Amino acid sequence: MKRLLALIAVVGLAVTLYAATATGGQQAVTPAQFNALKKQVAQLQKDVKLLTNVAAATDACIFSGKAIPVNTATTWHTTGTGETQEFWALATTRQDCANFINTPAFRSLARQFKR
Numbered sequence: 001m002k003r004l005l006a007l008i009a010v011v012g013l014a015v016t017l018y019a020a021t022a023t024g025g026q027q028a029v030t031p032a033q034f035n036a037l038k039k040q041v042a043q044l045q046k047d048v049k050l051l052t053n054v055a056a057a058t059d060a061c062i063f064s065g066k067a068i069p070v071n072t073a074t075t076w077h078t079t080g081t082g083e084t085q086e087f088w089a090l091a092t093t094r095q096d097c098a099n100f101i102n103t104p105a106f107r108s109l110a111r112q113f114k115r
Contacts, residue, residue, distance in 0.1 A: 050112060061097035 092098065100106055 050109070054109065057100065061092055061094060061100065
């Protein structure tokens with residue numbers, strides 16, 4: 001019991017010492033700093049919206065299909081018996097997903113990730 005009380009006293013002393021010596025208080029923010037933060041927040045909000053749209057499209061289109069093994073030995077084709085796949089490609093059977101991938105809006109969306 002004495003050890004517990006001693007531990008509580010030491011912790012209380014440490015918290016009190018920290019609170020007394022910590023540098024705190026309000027700091028002035030210049031208009032330039034505020035505008036820079038405002039610009040960063042706007043860009044982050046734009047990125048979040050973009051990523052949300054991509055996540056929705058991914059969920060609806062990509063995960064509705066399956067992965068198929070692909071080989072490019074002579075031409076792009078799915079692997080046959082005895083062939084090893086070079087990579088896996090995602091396939092979908094939804095026509096609206098295939099149409100979306102071929103739209104200028106999707107290309108614009110993909111370009112935004114390259115920055």
